[in-house]
Amino acid sequence: MKISAAGLSDVGLKRERNEDYLAMDNSTKLYIVADGMGGHLAGEVASKVAVQIIQKNVNNWINKNSPVTEIFDFPDMTLSQRGNYLSSSIKLANRVIYEMSQEYTEYKGMGTTIVILAIMPTTIIAANVGDSRIYLIRGDSMEPLSKEHSMVAEQLEMGLISEEEAKISPLRHILTRNLGSSDTVDADVFEIEHVDNDHFLLCTDGLTDLVSDNEILNIIKNGNDSEHICQQLISEANKRGGNDNTTVSLIRVNKESDEKRGIIKKFHTFLKNKK
Amino acid sequence: MARVILVFNKKVIKEYPFSKDSITIGRDEANEIVIDNLAVSGHHARIDKTGGIYILTDLQSTNGTFVNDKKITSYKLQHKDKITVGKHLLFFAMSKQEQTKAKDEELDKTMILDTAQQKELLEKQAEKKAKDVSAQQGKTGVVSFIDGSGEGEIQLTKKLTKIGKAETSEIRLGGLFMPPTAATISRRPNGYAITATTGKTKVKVNNKVIKESYYLKDFDTIEIGSYKFQFYSHDIENEK
Numbered sequence: 001m002k003i004s005a006a007g008l009s010d011v012g013l014k015r016e017r018n019e020d021y022l023a024m025d026n027s028t029k030l031y032i033v034a035d036g037m038g039g040h041l042a043g044e045v046a047s048k049v050a051v052q053i054i055q056k057n058v059n060n061w062i063n064k065n066s067p068v069t070e071i072f073d074f075p076d077m078t079l080s081q082r083g084n085y086l087s088s089s090i091k092l093a094n095r096v097i098y099e100m101s102q103e104y105t106e107y108k109g110m111g112t113t114i115v116i117l118a119i120m121p122t123t124i125i126a127a128n129v130g131d132s133r134i135y136l137i138r139g140d141s142m143e144p145l146s147k148e149h150s151m152v153a154e155q156l157e158m159g160l161i162s163e164e165e166a167k168i169s170p171l172r173h174i175l176t177r178n179l180g181s182s183d184t185v186d187a188d189v190f191e192i193e194h195v196d197n198d199h200f201l202l203c204t205d206g207l208t209d210l211v212s213d214n215e216i217l218n219i220i221k222n223g224n225d226s227e228h229i230c231q232q233l234i235s236e237a238n239k240r241g242g243n244d245n246t247t248v249s250l251i252r253v254n255k256e257s258d259e260k261r262g263i264i265k266k267f268h269t270f271l272k273n274k275k
Numbered sequence: 276m277a278r279v280i281l282v283f284n285k286k287v288i289k290e291y292p293f294s295k296d297s298i299t300i301g302r303d304e305a306n307e308i309v310i311d312n313l314a315v316s317g318h319h320a321r322i323d324k325t326g327g328i329y330i331l332t333d334l335q336s337t338n339g340t341f342v343n344d345k346k347i348t349s350y351k352l353q354h355k356d357k358i359t360v361g362k363h364l365l366f367f368a369m370s371k372q373e374q375t376k377a378k379d380e381e382l383d384k385t386m387i388l389d390t391a392q393q394k395e396l397l398e399k400q401a402e403k404k405a406k407d408v409s410a411q412q413g414k415t416g417v418v419s420f421i422d423g424s425g426e427g428e429i430q431l432t433k434k435l436t437k438i439g440k441a442e443t444s445e446i447r448l449g450g451l452f453m454p455p456t457a458a459t460i461s462r463r464p465n466g467y468a469i470t471a472t473t474g475k476t477k478v479k480v481n482n483k484v485i486k487e488s489y490y491l492k493d494f495d496t497i498e499i500g501s502y503k504f505q506f507y508s509h510d511i512e513n514e515k
Contacts, residue, residue, distance in 0.1 A: 035385070037385050037386070037387070078432055078433050078434050079433075079434055080434075080435065083434065111387055113385075122456070122472075123435060131385070138487060138488065139487065143463070143464075143465060144464050144465070145463065145464065146464065147464050151349070151397075154397055155348070155349070155397070158397065160335075160348060161348050161349075165348060169348075169349060170328075170330065170349065170350060170351030171330065171349050171351075173385045173386060174325065174330075174385075174386050174387070175385060175386065175387045176387075176397075177387075178387050181387045188464075189434060190434055190461065190462065190463055190464065191434040191435035191461060192435065192459070192461040192463065192468070192470070193435070193456075193459040193461065193470050193472060195470070195487055195488075205385065
């Protein structure tokens with residue numbers, strides 16, 4: 001399996017600070033994007049603290065091969081062990097940020113969204129809280145692997161409003177879940193088998209507010225180099241106003257490297273010749 | 276502080292200062308703004324204050340809530356907005372400070388709504404709709420064997436269900452040519468999808484060989500090797 005990952009975070013055109021945080025770790029195959037919120041420096045602190053706590057704990061549990069019953073909070077039996085590591089690390093990060101915001105006045109009201117992608121030998125695990133997203137791009141189509149925790153998304157899901165109403169709703173930017181606003185939080189976690197040449201896009205709402213799903217898909221389909229695609233996505237958001245910080249990370253998974261295929265081929269010809 | 280001014284027949288009835296995080300409007304006595312008129316629902320609408328902005332939400336009232344004569348579901352109130360509930364008018368007024376503050380908040384700022392507040396809001400909105408929602412939401416998938424192998428029914432409670440010969444498979448199938456994992460069914464944001472794992476063992480849905488992934492619909496038949504089963508989803512809540 002070969003993984004190529006690229007990522008970029010941009011302050012945009014209207015904001016003074018970048019409250020997004022991006023972490024890519026090819027050795028543990030863990031990719032995280034967070035979009036912080038809160039006054040002064042609090043937003044930056046929240047997104048960075050969340051990512052660091054998640055990285056540190058997930059790595060620690062992997063190294064110790066910790067049973068799911070011995071990590072933070074109750075395990076979710078519908079998930080794999082690694083799925084539980086992600087979900088549990090998010091709960092832990094939430095608790096820390098929540099307590100920081102209760103303890104210090106300068107951190108009052110701080111919070112962050114989170115999206116995590118973990119690549120396993122045959123599967124990927126996607127976990128999220130808030131309105132940052134993970135997309136799966138497979139062949140010619142793109143679909144979400146994250147659930148949006150916003151008023152609008154929940155109203156849409158309940159059938160209270162239409163897609164058109166959702167796009168112009170004043171509640172677009174109001175989250176119903178994030179890390180830091182409550183003492184507990186539940187992440188949405190999805191696990192799927194990956195196939196050759198799957199692409200995964202992690203991004204914050206700086207991109208998705210301004211660039212439609214179709215436009216994103218087109219940029220990815222027509223691009224070659226992951227780094228260049230990330231650059232294009234950010235330029236597109238900035239071209240349309242750059243209202244918010246924008247962070248994107250594109251990860252491509254190739255199941256069999258060329259080398260391995262070569263070996264299998266050789267082995268096949270070897271067998272045939274023997275016959 | 277913002278204020279809501281209740282007007283009926285061109286006469287001001289009462290003025291309500293916005294001293295709490297939310298104000299509810301309706302015929303029921305439990306509301307902050309009680310309007311005793313049959314055109315008004317028991318719990319008609321509410322206004323929530325979040326950050327520096329005020330959001331008006333219609334609680335699925337019978338006769339609807341209007342702002343400046345347009346029907347709304349949810350609406351971000353501006354200074355001097357006219358809210359119509361039945362035959363009553365409610366004028367929304369902000370203080371000077373709040374008007375400037377609201378402008379500063381404009382810039383696509385992400386906010387979090389207090390959890391209890393939003394849950395209540397959504398629940399109230401949903402009360403009437405709940406019965407009509409037929410979406411896959413909260414439904415659990417089931418596969419039911421129809422090939423006489425006697426495997427019965429298997430609930431797809433896991434996020435990823437592996438189907439194949441491997442001992443770790445959630446659905447174990449035998450057979451000489453059965454690979455360790457022939458297919459997987461994953462629970463995704465848009466529903467349940469089945470994925471053929473290897474190219475060698477054909478996975479058929481409704482007699483068509485699937486490539487990569489396919490979103491399952493109720494009563495789709497799936498064939499893997501000599502096994503045949505049917506997918507459907509059901510509401511767990513109802514069975515309890």
